[in-house]
Amino acid sequence: MAGVTITNVSKSYGDIQVMYDINLEISDGEFVVFVGPSGCGKSTLLRMIAGLEEITSGDISIGDRVVNEVAPSKRGVAMVFQTYALYPHMSVFNNMAFGLKQAKTPKQEIDKRVRAAAEVLHISEYLDRTPRALSGGQRQRVAIGRAIVREPDVFLFDEPLSNLDAALRVQTRLEIARLHNRLGSTMIYVTHDQVEAMTLADKIVVLRDGRIEQVGTPIELYENPANTFVAQFIGSPKMNFFGSDDLTDTSQESFKNIDGEKIIGIRPEHLQACEDDKSMIKGKLELIEQLGEYALVHLIAESGNEFIVKMPQPPKAAKGETLNFSTQDNLVHYFDHGSGARSV
Secondary structure (H helix, E strand, O other), X not given: OOOEEEEEEEEEEOOEEEEEEEEEEEOOOOXXXXXXXXXXXXXXXXXXXXXXXXXXXXXXXXXXXXXXXXXXXXXXXXXXXXXXXXXXXXXXXXXXXHHHHHOXXXXXXXXXXXXXXXXXXXXXXXXXXXXXXXXXXXXXXXXXXHHHOOOOOEEEEEOOOOOOXXXXXXXXXXXXXXXXXXXXXXXXXXXXXXXXXXHHOOEEEEEEOOEEEEEEOHHHHHHOXXXXXXXXXXXXXXXXXXXXXXXXXXXXXXXXXXXXXXXXXXXXXXXXEOOHHHOOEEEEEEEEEEOOOOXXXXXXXXXXXXXXXXXXXXXXXXXXXXXEEEOOHHHXXXXXXXXXXXXX
């Protein structure tokens, strides 16, 4: 096992720069998730670590070794892709063993590693089947098993759950978490799904337009987002933002410092229904999403600003009716109106 150090790494395709001065330290045994919208550079960064993309400047180290010029097969990494990329004519056993056979690993050692990995992933009974006889989740486990048998220093996952349905995504996500706990290996995982990031990661790296916006534990990013981008990307539903014209007369004094230079952010789960005389935000009811254990209530403030409140029970109100909400002072986030940066 080994950690990964990324130092001043940039990437350009000709005159077009896509990654800017990336600096990141990933500890040995850590589960790190790269998250961000499409086109933010998370897969490019992963592929640079794997050696599938050349870096334009900077250094990437795996353990104590700079690997800029090291071939992908010699870096001690194994990658699991979004597509399973299994050989359809081969059995599960032979798919998992293929890389070891290419490396001329002794037959007895191959058998030992493949069967051990299959047991970890609960696919021992499928070793004689071909991929077409497996479900999507089972195929993805075979792809993960193919990486495990290589006994890499670092596992790289590039959106491995994207092709699975909702139920299988949850199940396979749990299996990946268990796999990390069992192996204790360094794992780097790319996703655009912030729920995957929050549930899997020891540390999350939020990227936007080829730059790192913030690095921290899931709870650090949830409680102390560095800017409005991170605040809206981490958390579901996304954080609400309000200006001074959204506030009621009774709350203007409490938040008088937000004028035109500051905005406040409040998560949907931190707004609570209240009486009119205690109201901080008023909104006309537009839509209720009833999700069983909670309801997402969509409202429009007097300023026209749309916001969402997460409530344990749907309000007993008609569409268009005005509802009142308040929150606790310690749950309010302040951001600069121009830059979007967090403001104390």
